[in-house]
Amino acid sequence: AAGVIQSPRHLIKEKRETATLKCYPIPRHDTVYWYQQGPGQDPQFLISFYEKMQSDKGSIPDRFSAQQFSDYHSELNMSSLELGDSALYFCASSPGRGGSYNEQFFGPGTRLTVL
Amino acid sequence: QQQVKQSPQSLIVQKGGISIINCAYENTAFDYFPWYQQFPGKGPALLIAIRPDVSEKKEGRFTISFNKSAKQFSLHIMDSQPGDSATYFCAATTDSWGKLQFGAGTQVVVTP
Numbered sequence: 054a055a056g057v058i059q060s061p062r063h064l065i066k067e068k069r070e071t072a073t074l075k076c077y078p079i080p081r082h083d084t085v086y087w088y089q090q091g092p093g094q095d096p097q098f099l100i101s102f103y104e105k106m107q108s109d110k111g112s113i114p115d116r117f118s119a120q121q122f123s124d125y126h127s128e129l130n131m132s133s134l135e136l137g138d139s140a141l142y143f144c145a146s147s148p149g150r151g152g153s154y155n156e157q158f159f160g161p162g163t164r165l166t167v168l
Numbered sequence: 169q170q171q172v173k174q175s176p177q178s179l180i181v182q183k184g185g186i187s188i189i190n191c192a193y194e195n196t197a198f199d200y201f202p203w204y205q206q207f208p209g210k211g212p213a214l215l216i217a218i219r220p221d222v223s224e225k226k227e228g229r230f231t232i233s234f235n236k237s238a239k240q241f242s243l244h245i246m247d248s249q250p251g252d253s254a255t256y257f258c259a260a261t262t263d264s265w266g267k268l269q270f271g272a273g274t275q276v277v278v279t280p
Contacts, residue, residue, distance in 0.1 A: 057211070086267065095170075095257055095270035096212065109267050143211050147266065156202075157266060159211030 055079050057146050057160030065166045066134050074129040074163045078146030084108070085127040086145040086157060087119060096143055102127055134167045141165075171195060172260050174271025182279050187245035189274045191258035194239065198260040202268070203232065203243050206255045215256070216243070248278045 058077040066072050078085050084103045088096035098111035102121035113119075116134075121127045131138060141164050145157040174191045181187045191201075200219055204212035218225045218232045218241065225232045231244040245252055258271040 084266070088268075095273050096268070098267040098269075101267060111267060145211075155266070156214050156217070157268065159204075159213065161211050162209075 057144055057158055059142075059144050059160040059163050061163060062161065063164050063166075065168065067168055068134055068136065070134050070167075072131045072134060072165060074131070074142050074144075074165070076127045076129070076144030076146075076160060078125050078127070078144075079148075079158055082146035082148050082158070083125055084147045084149065084155075085121055085125070086147075087113075087127070087129050088143040088145065088159075090141040090143060090162075092140070099129070131165075136167050139165060139167045170272060171269045172258055172271040174258050174274060176274060177272065178275040178277070180277045180279060181248045183248060183250060185248050185278075187243075187248050187252070187276050187278070189243045189256055189258065189276075190240065191242065191271050192238075192240045193260055195260070195262055196239070197262045198269075200261045201232070201234065201241050202259050202261075203230075204257045204259060204270075206257065206273075212257060245276070248276075250278045250280055252276060253278050 060075045086101040087099040090096040099113040101109045105121045119129045141162045143162045145159045147155040147157045149155045202217035203215045205215045206212045216227045216230045229246045234241040255273045255275050257273045259268040
């Protein structure tokens with residue numbers, strides 16, 4: 054079965070650089086979530102999109118922005134990278150609005166390292 | 169501030185034993201409580217989930233017990249196997265948009 058695809062899987066950047074993470078949801082899933090997981094920590098919700106519109110926003114820094122495109126893939130853009138941005142970034146998708154209605158399926162994650 | 173409190177932080181259990189992980193919450197608006205299993209370098213995968221109108225749900229060797237009045241829920245892994253060695257996260261969501269509030273995670277190690 055098709056799963057959530059994330060690219061790149063690994064990314065190394067210098068401080069103050071920019072990074073773009075991509076997420077391709079499972080076909081026919083119209084909701085995308087982004088989570089950040091620091092070393093040894095639980096995933097923290099960043100932002101979500103439903104039908105290409107932002108549906109919810111969590112603790113996402115102003116330096117980050119995201120969008121969902123017409124083909125439902127999503128991109129997380131991160132600027133002025135800081136050392137503390139080093140983390141695993143997960144994308145999850147669900148059919149419909151997720152939560153208590155639909156399961157979220159997580160991708161394999163992008164490991165971002167900021168030097 | 170962690171909205172879902174999870175314990176223990178780590179757990180070592182012998183093969184065939186029972187692993188028990190506990191979670192507690194304060195927000196009574198939470199209406200969906202999933203458990204996720206995560207292996208190193210992988211994304212979390214849904215294991216089992218429960219809604220507050222049910223006190224227990226069992227799927228294979230995995231059982232969720234839910235106590236609405238105490239605002240607590242727990243995961244029991246029966247007949248634990250070495251392949252169950254992973255980090256387990258409880259989670260909760262309060263609304264239909266589905267952002268998950270995770271517990272801090274429990275690293276389970278099952279010894280042969």
